[in-house]
Amino acid sequence: xxxxxxxxxxxxxxxxxxxxxxxxxxxxxxxxxxxxxxxSYFEVMSGAVRPAERVGVTIYVGSQIYSTALxxxxxxxxxxxxxxxxxxxxxxxxxxLLSAPISLTEIVVGKFLGLVIFLSILVIYIFAMLSTLNIWxxxxxxxxxxxxxxxxxxxxxxxxxxxxxxxxxxxxIIAAITTFIALVSMxxxxxxxxxxxxxxFNYISMTKHYQSFTRGVFDSxxxxxxxxxxxxxxxxxxxxxxxxxxxx
Amino acid sequence: MxxxxxxxxxxxxxxxxxKNVAVNDVSFQLKKGEVLGFLxxxxxxxxxxxxxxxxxxxxxxxxxxxxxxxxxxxPKKAKALIGYLPEMRPLYKEFTVNEYLTIAARxxxxxxxxxxxxxxxxxxxxxxxxxxxRLIENLSNGYQQRVGIAQAIIHNPEIVILDEPTVGLxxxxxxxxxKLIRDIGKQHSVIISTHILPEVEMVCDRVQIIDxxxxxxxxxxDDLKAQRRGNKLLVGFSKAPALSKLKKxxxxxxxxDADNGMFRFHFKDKYLPAEEIVNLSVKEGxxxxxINMDVTSLEETFVxxxxxx
Numbered sequence: 001x002x003x004x005x006x007x008x009x010x011x012x013x014x015x016x017x018x019x020x021x022x023x024x025x026x027x028x029x030x031x032x033x034x035x036x037x038x039x040s041y042f043e044v045m046s047g048a049v050r051p052a053e054r055v056g057v058t059i060y061v062g063s064q065i066y067s068t069a070l071x072x073x074x075x076x077x078x079x080x081x082x083x084x085x086x087x088x089x090x091x092x093x094x095x096x097l098l099s100a101p102i103s104l105t106e107i108v109v110g111k112f113l114g115l116v117i118f119l120s121i122l123v124i125y126i127f128a129m130l131s132t133l134n135i136w137x138x139x140x141x142x143x144x145x146x147x148x149x150x151x152x153x154x155x156x157x158x159x160x161x162x163x164x165x166x167x168x169x170x171x172x173i174i175a176a177i178t179t180f181i182a183l184v185s186m187x188x189x190x191x192x193x194x195x196x197x198x199x200x201f202n203y204i205s206m207t208k209h210y211q212s213f214t215r216g217v218f219d220s221x222x223x224x225x226x227x228x229x230x231x232x233x234x235x236x237x238x239x240x241x242x243x244x245x246x247x248x
Numbered sequence: 249m250x251x252x253x254x255x256x257x258x259x260x261x262x263x264x265x266x267k268n269v270a271v272n273d274v275s276f277q278l279k280k281g282e283v284l285g286f287l288x289x290x291x292x293x294x295x296x297x298x299x300x301x302x303x304x305x306x307x308x309x310x311x312x313x314x315x316x317x318x319x320x321x322x323p324k325k326a327k328a329l330i331g332y333l334p335e336m337r338p339l340y341k342e343f344t345v346n347e348y349l350t351i352a353a354r355x356x357x358x359x360x361x362x363x364x365x366x367x368x369x370x371x372x373x374x375x376x377x378x379x380x381x382r383l384i385e386n387l388s389n390g391y392q393q394r395v396g397i398a399q400a401i402i403h404n405p406e407i408v409i410l411d412e413p414t415v416g417l418x419x420x421x422x423x424x425x426x427k428l429i430r431d432i433g434k435q436h437s438v439i440i441s442t443h444i445l446p447e448v449e450m451v452c453d454r455v456q457i458i459d460x461x462x463x464x465x466x467x468x469x470d471d472l473k474a475q476r477r478g479n480k481l482l483v484g485f486s487k488a489p490a491l492s493k494l495k496k497x498x499x500x501x502x503x504x505d506a507d508n509g510m511f512r513f514h515f516k517d518k519y520l521p522a523e524e525i526v527n528l529s530v531k532e533g534x535x536x537x538x539i540n541m542d543v544t545s546l547e548e549t550f551v552x553x554x555x556x557x
Contacts, residue, residue: 004354011351015342096338096399099302100355101328246306247265 001102005110006117013080013118022076026122029072030065034129037061058139062130066147066214069126070207073158074187077119078179081162082172084111085237089170098245108237112156112163112230119155123148143216150213153226157206158183160233167240255280255329255407255437256301260310263296270296272461273310278407283433285452286441289554293461294441295335298411301439302332315406328357331400331436335411337392338399341385345376345395348384349402356403370398374428390421397425401432408432410440414447426451445550448472459554472549481513482506483525484538497524512542 013019041060048054088094097107127148133139165179166172189205206229209222256278263271271293278284288294299305301312303319303326312319314326340348349370353363371377374394379387384395393413400408413429414422429451432438442448448455448469455472457465465472486509494503494511499519504512515521522539529536 001355001357004351007354008351011347012340012342091341092334092336093338093340095299095302095304095332095334095336096340096352097355098304099327099330099332099334100352101324101357102355103324245304 001106002110002113005097005102005107006114009084009111009114010118012083013114018079018083019118022079023118023121026072026076027125030069030122030126030129033065033068034061037064038133056140057133057137058130058143061133062143062147063214065126065130066151069122069151070154070187070210073119073154074180074183077155077158077162078165078176078183080115080118081159081166081179082176083166084115084163085166085241086168086170086175087166087172090172104238104241104245108163108234108241112159112234115159115163116152116156119159120152123151123155126151140216146213146216146218149218150210150222153213153223154206154210157226157229157233160230160237161186164233164237164240167237253279254313255315256439257313257316258297258301258310259313261297261300261307261312262309263293263300263305264308270461271300271307271458274458274461274463275310276456276463276466278437278439280406280437281434282454283429283438283440283452285448285455286439286458287443287445287448287455287550288441288458289443292458292554294458295411296461297458298332298334298409298439298441302330302409303327304332304334328403329406331356331403331405331408333396333400333408333410333413335415337396339384339392339395341383344381344383345371345387345398346380348395349398352399353402356405358403366402366404370402373401373431374398375424390417390425393417393421393425394428397428397432401436404436406436408436408438410438412441412443414442414444422447457550457553465553480542481515481520481522481525482510482538482540482542483513483536484508484510485529486535486537487533489532489534497521497528499524510538 038057038061041057044060045054085094088097102110127144130139130144131141161182162175162179165182166175168178169175186206189207191207209225212219212222254277256276258277259275261271261274262269274293274297276284286294286297296305300307301314301319303312303323306320312326314329317326317329319326340351343351346367349367350363353366354360358366368377371380374397376391376394376398379391379395384392387395393416397410397413400410410429414425417425426447429438429440433451433453440451449472452469454468455466456463488509488511491503491505491511494500494513497513499515499521501514501516503514506512513521513525525539526536528534
C-alpha cells in the first residue's frame with residue numbers, strides 16, 4: 001500500500017508543471033556549478049603553491065556542488081512538500097485517501113517516499129554528471145558515494161519537515177513559507193554559534209551533520225541524527241492527521 | 249465471507265464539536281440490497297453521520313459496524329467494504345479518468361490483473377467509456393460526478409455511500425444519476441443523502457429523516473406516504489350550505505371553510521364519508537364540483553416532521 005501511495009504521488013508530481021519546473025531549475029543550477037568548477041580547476045590549482053592546498057578534481061568540483069545543494073534544496077523543497085497534504089485538504093481530496101483501506105501511517109510514509117524518490121533523481125543526476133570526469137581523470141568514487149548518501153538523507157529530512165508543516169494548514173502557500181523558515185533556521189543554526197563549536201545548538205544544526213558526508217566520512221552518529229529527525233517529523237504528521245480524524 | 253443481514257449497524261452515534269452537538273444518539277441499520285435515503289435540512293448532520301460511517305471522522309460516542317466489523321478497531325477491513333463519494337468530489341483533476349480510476353482501484357486493493365476489468369465495468373455502468381482518456385479537469389460537472397460515483401463502486405463494495413449525489417446537475421443528468429443509483433442498489437446496499445424529497449420517493453426503499461442531529465423519522469417509503477395522507481377530504485360546492493349542516497354528516501369530525509366554496513372535512517379513522525357527501529349534495533342541490541383526498545405535500549410532511557422535534 002505504501003508503494004501505491006508513493007506511485008500516486010510521483011504520478012501527480014509529473015502530471016503538474018511544478019515538478020518539472022523545479023527539477024529543471026535544480027538541474028540547471030547544478031550543471032552550471034559543475035561547468036564552472038571544471039573550468040576554474042586548473043586556474044585555481046596552478047595558483048596553489050603549497051601541496052596542502054592542492055585537492056583532486058572530484059573534491060574541488062564535488063564540494064562546490066554538494067555544499068550548494070544544501071542551500072538550493074531549502075528553497076525548492078517547500079514548494080514541493082506544500083502540496084503533499086495541505087493541497088489535498090484544499091482541493092477536498094483527503095477523504096479519497098482516508099476512506100480507502102490504507103492506514104494514516106501508510107499515507108504519510110507513502111507520500112514521503114514518493115517525494116524522496118522524485119528528488120533522488122537529482123542525486124543520480126549529480127552522480128552521473130560528476131562521473132563523467134572519470135573520462136580524463138581518475139576520480140574518487142568513494143567520495144561521490146559518501147556525498148550521494150548524505151544528500152539523500154538531507155532530501156529525506158527536508159521532506160519529512162515539509163510534510164509536517166504541510167499537515168498543519170490547508171493553505172499550501174502558508175505551508176511553503178513556514179517550511180522554508182524552518183529549513184533555513186535548521187540549516188543556519190550552526191552559523192550563529194560558530195564561535196562555540198561545542199554549543200548544543202550547533203549539535204542539532206543540520207549543516208554540521210551534513211559536513212561529515214561532504215568530506216566523504218560515514219559517521220553513524222550523523223546517520224542516526226538524520227533518521228531520528230525523519231522519524232520524528234513523520235510521526236508528528238501522523239499524529240496531526242489522527243487528531244483531525246478525532247476532532248473533525 | 250460470512251453473510252450478514254445488516255450491512256451497516258450504527259448504534260448511538262454521537263458527534264460533538266466542542267459544545268455543538270452535530271449528531272445526537274443516532275442508531276439505525278442498513279439491510280443488504282437496500283437503498284436508504286438520508287433526508288434532512290442543511291446542517292442537520294447528514295454529512296457528519298456519513299463521515300463517521302466511512303471512518304473519516306471518529307464518533308464521540310457510539311459505534312459503527314460494517315458487516316459485523318467495527319470500523320474503529322479494524323478500520324482497514326471495514327473500509328475495504330465501503331465505497332464513498334463525499335459531498336465535495338475528491339477528484340485529482342490533473343489525472344485522466346483512466347489514471348484516476350486505476351489509482352482508486354489500487355487503493356481499494358483490487359488485485360492488479362483484475363484492475364483493467366474493474367475499470368471497464370465501472371466506466372460502463374457510469375457511462376464514462378468514451379471519456380477514458382480525458383483529463384478530469386476538462387469534464388463537465390455531470391461527468392465529474394460520474395467519475396466520483398465510478399470511484400466509489402470500482403472495488404465492488406458491499407456498501408455504497410453517496411453524499412448528495414445529484415446536487416448541481418441538470419435535470420437530464422439527475423435522471424441518469426438516479427437511474428444509476430437504482431442500478432447500483434440492485435447489487436449493493438446504498439445510502440444516499442439528499443434534501444430533494446421527490447428523489448427519495450423515486451430512488452429509495454427506506455427513508456430516514458434527521459434534524460438537528462436527531463433521527464426524527466425512519467421507515468419505508470410507504471410509511472412516509474401514509475404520514476402525508478391524513479384523514480381529510482377536500483370538497484367544493486357551488487351553492488354551499490351552512491357549516492352546521494355539513495357537520496351533521498355521519499362520520500365527520502369537523503369541517504373547515506377553505507374559501508371559494510371549498511371545505512376541508514376531517515373524518516374519523518377508517519370512516520370515509522365521501523359517499524354520504526355526494527348523496528346529500530345531490531339531494532339538497534349543493535352543486536358538488538370537487539371531491540378529493542386532501543394530501544399534504546411531501547414538503548409539508550417534511551416540515552412537520554422536522555419542526556415538531
